[in-house]
Amino acid sequence: MSPEELELRSEQLRRTTDPATLSFSSTAELAPLEEIIGQERAVRSIDFGVDIRSEGFNIFAVGPAGSGRTTTVRRFLDSRAAQKPLPMEWCYVYDFDDPRRARAVSLPPGRAAELRKEMEDLVQRLREELPRAFEGELYEQRRRELMLAQQSKQQELYRNLEEYLSERGFALIRSQMGLTIAPMMNGEVLTSEAYQKLDPQTKQAFEAHRPELQEQFDKTMRRARELDRQAREAIENINNELAGFVVDQLMGDVREQFTACPQVLEFLTAVRKDVVANVSQFVTGSEEEKPAPPFLPRGGGERWFSRYSVNVLSEASGRQCAPVVFEDNPTYHNLLGRIEHRAEFGAMVTDFTQIRGGALHRANGGYLIVEAKSILTNPLAWDGLKRALRNREIKIEEPAQFYGLIATSTLQPEPIPLDVKVVVIGDGQLYQLLYLYDEDFRELFKVQAQFVPDMARDEAIGEMYARFIAGLCQSEGLTHYAPGAVARVIDEAARLADDQEKVTTRFAQVADLVREAAFWANRNGHDLVQAEDVRAAVEERTFRLDYAAERYVQTVQEGVILLDTEGAVPGQINGLSVVMSGNYVFGLPSRITARTFLGRQGVVSIDREVKMSGPIHDKGQLILASYLSSRFAQERPLSMSASITFEQNYGGVEGDSASSTELYALLSALSGVPIKQNLAATGSVNQLGQVQAIGGANAKIEGFYKVCKARGLTGDQGVLLPASNVRHLMLRDEVVNAVAEGRFHIYPVSTIEQGIELLTGLPAGEPDEEGRYPEGTVYHLVQARLEEYAEAMKKAGARENETGARKPADEEEPPPPEDGAPGEGEG
Secondary structure, X not given: OOHHHHOOOHHHOOOOOOHHHOOOXXXXXXXXXXXXXXXXXHHHHHHHHHHOOOOOEOEEEXXXXXXXXXXXXXXXXXHHHOOOOOOOEEEEEEOOOOOOEEEEEEEOOOHHXXXXXXXXXXXXXXXXXXXXXHOOHHHHHHHHHHHHHHHHHHHHHHHHHHHHHHHOOEEEEEEOOEEEEEEEEOOEEOOHHHHHHOOHHHHHHHHHHHHXXXXXXXXXXXXXXXXXXXXXXXXXXXXXXHHHHHHHHHHHHHXXXXXXXXXXXXXXXXXXXXHHHOHHHHHOOOOOOOOOOOOOOOOOOHHHHHHHOOEEEEOOOOOOOOOEEEOOOOOHHHHHOEEOOEEEOOEEEOOHHHEEOOHHHHHOOOEEEEEHHHHHOOOOHHHHHHHHHHHOEEXXXXXXXXXXXXXXXXXXXXXXXXXXXXXXXXXXXXXXHHHHHOHHHHHHEOEEEXXXXXXXXXXXXXXHHHHHHHHHHHHHOOOOEOHHHHXXXXXXXXXXXXXXXXXXXXXXXXXXXXXXXXXHHHHOOOOOEOHHHHHHHHHHHHHHHOHHHHHHHHXXXXXXXXXXXXXXXXXXXXXXXXXXXXXXXXEEEEEEEEEEEOOOOEEEEHHHHOOOEOHHHHXXXXXXXXXXXXXXXXXXXXXXXXXXXXXOOOOOEOOOOOHHHHHHHHHHHHHOOXXXXXXXXXXXXOOOOEEEOOOOHHHHHHHHHHHHHHHOOOOOOEEEEEHHHHHHOOOOHHHHHHHHOOOOEEEEEOEHHHHHHHHHOOOOOOOOOOOOXXXXXXXXXXXXXXXXXXXXXXXXXXXXXXXXXXOOHHHOOOOOOOOOOOOOOOO
16 A cells, blocks of 8 residues: 555544534523433442442542543532531530440530520520529528527537536536536536546546546437438438529529430430539539549539530521531541640630531531542541541540550540441542552542543533533623633643543543633633634643753754654654653654664664663563564574663663554664664554554654654655544644645554555565565565574674684693693593
8 A cells, every 4th residue: 555545634633622503602591501411330330329228339439630530520519518508516515424435425416506605695694594583582591590590409409418517427518629527526627637636536536537537428429420420311311402403493494395305315314313412513613622523624613513514516507408528638637627625724624515527527427528638638637537437436536645656644425426428539549559559548449430431422522511611600700601612622632632532521621721712712812612712722821831842843843852763764763752741741763773783682672772661662672572573583593692771871761652653673783774763653562463443643643743843844745643543633733734735744554564665665574485575675684684583693603613613611731831831641
């Protein structure tokens, strides 16, 4: 097939959308796109993962950045959450039985804030009503009556004791030290000095009564103390009765409001008991009556009353359905909550009111979305999330305490039951790493939602893209689009997908193009965005990012980078590679050379020898060597050495897209047939000699075109690319126009034989029955050169054996004796 017959036509280089197929005059006429397009596989996976209730079926959304993963997940979960009722709300209250703990209480939606407000009002009313009740006349009268009755009984006890003592010659003495017994004589109490002066018989008489008197005295004192205790208990009972009456009156409304909440009723019962037991705090506000319980502020005052507070961790907050929470900073504390501390007298203290909820608390009963990279780069966050999902509960604890780094006592909130679907968003590499090395991941994230980077370019795609653009214009106030501009955006979406039959699903990039084109339409004074505005947006973005590519072309023009675009040279060819700078990809042509010579080393890659190449490139090198052997070493081994390299390559090389190009250079070097330097080639080769598809075809072609244009298009320059890459061509208008005008050419090739014929102008050749190639073909010349090498190696080997070849060590004869030295057997 002649080059003219093989060459691609300009219409094959870019598939364009006909604006006439779009049934609108402006995107302002269209309704915004609501459904998710191009991600049916991911949507069905998410739908399955959300609805299945079995454990471990959380979702990992896999896809490239910008493919709409987050937008799709949030939109889907929002629609599904709208069908679910509001979940239960959770709060923490003081545990009166164990102050080191905090009790978790669940309430129906909207009731947590009500309980918090009711408890605040209740405490305020108690602080007003209890002092008023204890200052009332009725309470004072009952208390006074009790005290008087107690005093009357005590006085009667003391009178009886005095009479008893008096009958036996003793008196009851009251002093600052208390009550004591003293002897009497002649109606007077004896002092110590007077008692010592008594005669022994009198003293003995007094002492004889002391055991009996002391027993009666102790009995009276015990009875007096018992009366004191009974009086205190009676007063306490009155206090409790009065306080309980007041509390019950004030708490009745609260109990009635939360009748359907057993945990709240249990809490209110504990509150009543504690208020009655600590009524003095309400009446006197004294701070010295009782020390503060652990994990409550020391002392009384306002903070003492915080024990009756309600700490709300999650509430509806105006929502009407299940929550969808996206945590963009998934640290350990932001996910699972924290226990805050405050400084008091130089020490850090805390209590249950300083427990703060995390994203899991807010998402409980709904859905949580996190990004894989963010959660994996935050220490302990991933382990904390897995532990919560595995145990199905949210346990708030300090990481240092959990890992045993500290042994001090701290607050221990009661765990909260967890019911949540978690969606982690990441790329395929992270998914594979987690699946291979994290056993918990396999058990907890059983659903993979695969987001694809592109979708089929069918008849419906025009309307979908138009509605997407319409929605973006409406939401952001952009200038609306004319049909021609929408058609141009679709063409650019196909270029982003590198496929004529597909368009990209990376709508973030498409949205940026829509915004930029609207800007240029405003700059140009257009009422609607036109196709030329979209073209201007693309060209301006290229200009902003294309400095490195332009600088490379300049170095070629200046002769710094050696590259020929005219003439023909044996063993030298123009290869094509791509470079990525940020989000911009451009092609760079480079010179590949091959040299052959006598030897048996085979094909040696200089780049591989100095470790400047990657494994995929090295694989391509071995494949081309295998193809060469299969063609020319069926009857005898290859007797040759060859070296191949990318000239002026200082940054390394990877990929096999140049393996066919390297093979062309090697065949040219062996045959001596020069390769046309006006052509560049790309494509990988397999062991059968077939040229296989490569990536970045558009950038590679445009890269060589820029170099040729800078040096001046001669009309015979062009590129060889794999035939299987033709469907991927979405070239820029300038290249397409150059091909249409015959100033540039693109040739699809399927085999090495097709490629070498285009590059040299000679046929490759087909072997006959004896494996010989016909004269006038490239392969005949290659075969002849290899035979010359074989003969030369054979002759060189024969000469070496005749002149200097050494026998093996075990066959060598001993050297003759030196002059004057005795020979063997002499001496």
